[in-house]
Amino acid sequence: MIAFIGSVFSPWYRWSGRKEPQNHCCINLVTTGREGRFTMTDRGRSALRQTRDTFEVGPSKLTWTGTELIIDVDEWGALPKLGKLKGRIVLTPAAVTQAELRLTPDAGHTWRPFAPIAKVEVDLAPGHKWTGHGYFDANFGTRALEEDFAFWTWGRFPLKDRTVCFYDATRLDGSKVALAVQINPDGSVREVETPPPLVKMKRTPWFVRRETRCDPGARPKGVFSLLEAPFYSRALMETTIDGEVSVGMHEALDLVRFRQPVLKPMLAVRVPRRAGWTFKD
Structure with missing residues (x-):
């Protein structure tokens, strides 16, 4: 799972000239198996909302509690496997570096x-529930x-x-x-x-x-x-x-x-653009 401000793999961000990263945000998730989904919806500025401890992109939200990173997911799978991917991921670090x-x-x-050392609990519908080890990192550029x-x-x-x-x-x-x-x-x-x-x-x-x-x-x-x-x-x-x-x-x-350049139209099929979003609260 990757959260982007300025979605580096989005063709829409590239075609825009990469001048407004906040206008190209997304929550990218990949699950595997029979019910696996790939989600990477490129969303506009209106879908981004941030505080010190929260990061929201459209219907999905990341929250830092001080001891856990809670990721509430509500995304839609891209082609070829359409359908909802919804639920929660909880990451508990052993320590923060x-x-x-x-x-x-x-x-x-x-x-x-x-x-880099963390416990991860996943509960995503359809059909993805497990607990194991994982990590949390970030790249800035x-x-x-x-x-x-x-x-x-x-x-x-x-x-x-x-x-x-x-x-x-x-x-x-x-x-x-x-x-x-x-x-x-x-x-x-x-x-x-x-x-x-x-x-x-x-x-x-x-x-x-x-x-x-x-x-x-x-x-x-x-x-x-x-x-x-x-x-x-x-x-x-x-x-x-x-x-x-x-x-x-x-x-x-x-x-x-x-x-x-030939890759960008191919990526657009997997990375749909949804510019408009209105928060209900």
């Missing part, structure tokens, strides 16, 4: 891992991703006494990002000076390349695909870190492909 990490030297893109990056991968892997996250990217100028951090249950964050080697994996059905980090000699592998697109992949990945096997969330993003 104070870390903020630059992805470009000028901090034009930054990553904020608020709570003053430029479009494709203006600065050609490709990136990201992974979050829980271990028995900590969680590790990897950001690996190639910027358009050819420079590299090789960021590895370790997060402890108390919220302390430490950069890993010598991360494990970066290893290539099997490409996706759309031939998006993938790679992640693992111990020397180990072979990471995909466990379960969550979302595949011509420029993007999100999946559960198995890797080995410090001798411990971990299954975590992994994404790969090909921004050279994403820049291609």
Whole structure:
């Protein structure tokens, strides 16, 4: 689940010139299985409402209670699987970190891992109810991703006494990002000076390349695909870190492909524009 102000993957935001991020907001959810849905409705400025502890986009709302992030969902699935996706997600962090990490030297893109260790409870209709581990992070940027990056991968892997996250990217100028951090249950964050080697994996059905980090000699592998697109992949990945096997969330993003104009009309089918909204209270 991703909440956007300035929906970076919205063709409508791109076609608008990206001058008014508040006029292109959305709540993106992806569920899998027989009743799986993909929701990413691009909504206008009238659908956005914020306070210190709440963030609303149309009928959906995020609320921070001081100890929990409560996400009330009321969205509509896009093609090819139409239908409601409604319910609640509750995320309870083990701790909230104070870390903020630059992805470009000028901090034009930054990553904020608020709570990489958290408990998540999901109760969404139709047919999605479970409890497990998860995370809460955020990305902030003053430029479009494709203006600065050609490709990136990201992974979050829980271990028995900590969680590790990897950001690996190639910027358009050819420079590299090789960021590895370790997060402890108390919220302390430490950069890993010598991360494990970066290893290539099997490409996706759309031939998006993938790679992640693992111990020397180990072979990471995909466990379960969550979302595949011509420029993007999100999946559960198995890797080995410090001798411990971990299954975590992994994404790969090909921004050279994403820049291609032909993709924007294709995305518009999955990302409908709903400019008008009126709050009833």
